[in-house]
Amino acid sequence: MQRKFRLTRSEDFKRVRRFGKSYAHPLVVLIAQTNDEAQLRVGVAAGRTVGTAVKRNRAKRLMREAMRSLIPNIAPGWDLILIARPALLSSTLTEIRETLLTLLRRAELVSPTDAT
Numbered sequence: 167m168q169r170k171f172r173l174t175r176s177e178d179f180k181r182v183r184r185f186g187k188s189y190a191h192p193l194v195v196l197i198a199q200t201n202d203e204a205q206l207r208v209g210v211a212a213g214r215t216v217g218t219a220v221k222r223n224r225a226k227r228l229m230r231e232a233m234r235s236l237i238p239n240i241a242p243g244w245d246l247i248l249i250a251r252p253a254l255l256s257s258t259l260t261e262i263r264e265t266l267l268t269l270l271r272r273a274e275l276v277s278p279t280d281a282t
Contacts, residue, residue: 173209195249212250225250
């Protein structure tokens with residue numbers, strides 16, 4: 167995922183966590199909040215429940231890679247946070263991509279017919 171699409175500032179993470187709408191799945195939790203810019207920004211997180219630092223970093227890399235191909239289909243003007251759950255590490259990249267697509271459809275950020 168390109169750096170221009172990343173949500174990095176702590177204040178932005180806190181705002182999205184506090185005021186955003188969340189959508190849960192056994193692999194990933196998606197939190198979505200509109201932003202003032204006309205650009206999509208995505209932040210990824212993995213808590214200690216996922217595992218050691220190596221496992222958390224792998225989970226974040228997997229989520230970023232799965233999200234990379236979906237970004238062109240997502241509506242601009244949103245801040246998203248993806249939070250890994252422990253089951254994510256035993257999933258394939260294709261499963262993670264399908265999970266993210268399902269969550270984005272539930273949040274109505276992509277059209278139901280977008281199949282990537």
